Amino acid sequence: MGLKNRGSNVSCLVKNLSHIEFESASEVSRNMATQLEDQRIIEFDVRTDEMLVNMGPQHPSTHGVLRLLLKTDGEIVHEVTPHIGYLHRCAEKIGENLTGPQWIPYTDRMDYLAAMNMNLGQALAFEKLLGIEVCEKAMNVRLIIAELGRIASHLVGMGAYGLDLGSFTPFLYAFREREVILDLFEEVCGARLTYSYVTIGGVTHDLPKQIQMPDGLAALTGKPQGMVMTWSDAVLLFLEWLEKRIKEYHTLLTRNSIFIKRTAALGVLPAEMAIDYGCTGPVLRGSGVDFDLRRDGESIYTRMYEGYKFDVPVAPFSNRKDIPKEVILGDNWCRFFVRMLEVVESIGLVRQGLAKYPTAEGTHREPFKMSTKLPVDEAYLETECPRGQMGFYIVGDGQAEPMRARAKSSCFCNLSVTGPLCEGILLADIPAIVGSLDIVMGEIDR
Amino acid sequence: MTPQEIHKSLLKEFGEDVVTGANFEAKDAWIEIAPASIATVAEFLKADPQLRFDSLNDLSGVDYLEPDEKLAKKFPYEPHVAVVYHLYSFINRHRITIKVKLPRWKDDVEGRLPEVPTVSHVWAIADWHEREAYDLVGIYFVGHPNLVRILCVEDWEGHPLRKDYQLPLEYHGVRGK
Incomplete structure (x- = not known):
């Protein structure tokens, strides 16, 4: 001024x-x-004078190193220009110099909150190119792991969104729950964040038989520490406990009137615009497009989900009666609520997967040689990651290393809509809108 | 619609001068379009009621070159740059891959970027994807509203995903090698 x-x-x-x-x-x-x-x-x-405000790249509510250049007039924001690339690690160039299995650890570092799902997308793209079909057991393990990863990722998404809007409690709860999933993943593959577990031809290890119950889970459920149980029992115990907590999240956030005021009827993204800007995942479903690659994708991916029962939550949630009346189709609240419902669906999927696990046939991993030469062909495959449709495009030229290894990021496309979505809104609503897109900069910058 | 039917429909509308080739044996069937016509073909692909490709899933540049002389003898492709458009239709639930082949350098002068018309007015997401392809692969999209680097810094030199790219020895006092 x-x-x-x-x-x-x-x-x-x-x-x-x-x-x-x-x-x-x-x-x-x-x-x-x-x-x-x-x-x-x-x-x-x-x-007032028009003022240029730099939000980020270190702002805590920009979910990583995102820089938003805002053109503001008083409290009103006229133009938002996202600047990205601060976390660019040349993942695609590295991929061109490594073989498929060697590149998997780099996909972990793309969406580090859902590394299992990234591994799965990359492995499936190579399998599509090479014409490999994994057996039932590998698919079963992959499904259990991928859906647990989805729960962990959505928990962070929910907690961090609460943090964006100034409520600290849900974040701590979300991390407490996520911690147990990380403990369970640690029992499976030894890593807590960058797993490299799903690999071409299956998964690196079979699920563990007997484990010591993770201390975090023991503390939460009031069981004695150090109990020995099977891994799937530990998961089931956790899911049973988590299911009851979801009601608490709804009380803390979803139906919290302050939360509704800050999210409902804000950042409204119409379906056509969402498709035009390439938005996918919960952002697209929050705008009312009934599309989920787990159900509508290519057969190499949907094969995994055959025989499993799950719903695809889509705004405006016509089968539910508990939607606040302030909510408009495609607003922040819808995107958030889609994620919350997906957690419930994923819990169901993991349970079904665990029930099928003992009878699943075949091995968890088909042998795959690191030096396997890729055909002179190309394959593009998208999978439904927690944040949207992550695509891998692999071009082979007869050598073991792909000639082109492209990772199409879902958050990259979801973020591109920020500019038009944030025109003419109040400055304080920017974190509410950017947070509702649930972006991870590691995946955008690659 | 099957890739063959999509190909037929494009041939009928534009003829063989524009629809220059197709490969239905590939894992993802693709159709090749002449570079100069890609924008009009894109408009048709999106608007035609039979096709309705409303979503551009991915746009990427590919540099077909083998810099290693020994391996270059076995290299199965002609050296060129391709822009690849992966399209999907939410309405008709079908997909197709469109390819545009460009010379590696315009007029074979090294450093002059090959040119192709933008499709950012057809699919809004192409805006960012084209910026990325320009930044990393070095393809100039004619008519793009804001063709600046997106992942690399503005004053970065060269296009890192080119196969013959050399890492700079020095960048603002930081040693590269």
Whole structure:
């Protein structure tokens, strides 16, 4: 706000006052009253300069190193330009110099909150190119792992979104729950964040038989520490416990009236616009497009989900009666709620997967040689990752290393809609809208 | 629609001068389009009621070159640059891959980027994807509203996903090698 403008305002008021001087005392008080009551007169007079504000790249509510260049006029934001690339690690160039199995650890570091799903997408793309079909057991293990990964990822998405909107509690709860999933993953493959577990031809290890119950899970469920149980029993125990907690999240966030005020009818993304900007995943379903690659994708991917029962939650959630009346199709709240419902669906999927696990036939891993030469062909495959459709495009030229290894990021496309979505909104709503897209910069910059 | 039917429909509309080739044996069947006509073909692909490709899943550049001389003898492709469009239709639930082949350098002068018309007015997401392809692969999209680097810094030199790209020895005092 320029001093000059303020000055003109004051002079305007002074003019008015000098005018008032000649009027009777009662009239003066009446005039003053009207002036104070009608705030709009003053607000119209406040002229502000356009200001460029840099939000990020270190701002805590930009989910990593995202820089938003805002053109603001007072509290109103006229233009938002995202600047990305701060986390660019040349993943595609590296992929061109490594074989498929060697590249998998780099996909972990793309969407580091859902590394299992990234591994799966990459492995499936190579399998599509090579014409490998994994057996039932490998598919079963992959499904259990991928859906657990989805739960862990959505928990962070939910917690971090609460944090964006100034509520700290759900974040701590979400991390407490996610911790147990990480403990369970650690039992499976030894890593807690960058698993490289799903690999071409299956998964690196079979699910463990007997484990010591993770301390975190023991503390949460009130069981004695160090109990020995099967891995699937531990998962089932956790899921049973998690299912009851979801009601708490709904109380804390979903139906919290402050939360609704900050998310409902804000950042409304119409379906056509979502498709035009390549939005996928919960962002697309929040806009009312009934599309999920787990159901509508290519057969190499949907084969995994054959015989499993699950719903695809889509706004406007017509089968539910508990939707707040302020909510509009395609707003922040819808995107958030799609994620919450997906957690419930994933819990069901993991349970079904575990039930089928003992009878699943075949091995968890077909042998795959690191030096296997890729055919002179190309394959593009998208999978449904927690944040949207992650695509891998592999071009082979007869050598073991692909000639082109492209990773199409879902968050990259979801973020591209921020500009048009944030035009003309209040400054304080920017974190609410960007947070509702649930982006991970590692995946955008690759 | 099957890739063959899509190909037929494109041939009928534009003829063989524009629809220059197709490969239905590939894992993802693709159709090749002449570079100059890609924008009009894209508009048709999106608008035609039989096709309705409303979603551009991915746009990427590919540099077909083998810099290693020994391996180059066995290299199965002609050296060129391709722009690959992976399309999907939410309405008709079918997919197709469109390819545009370009010379590696315009007029064979090294450093002059090959040119292809933009499709960012057809699919909004192409805006960012084309910026990325320009940044990393070095393809100039004619008519793009804001063709600047997106992942690399503005003053970066060269296009890293080119096969003959050399890492700079120095960048603002930081040693490269």
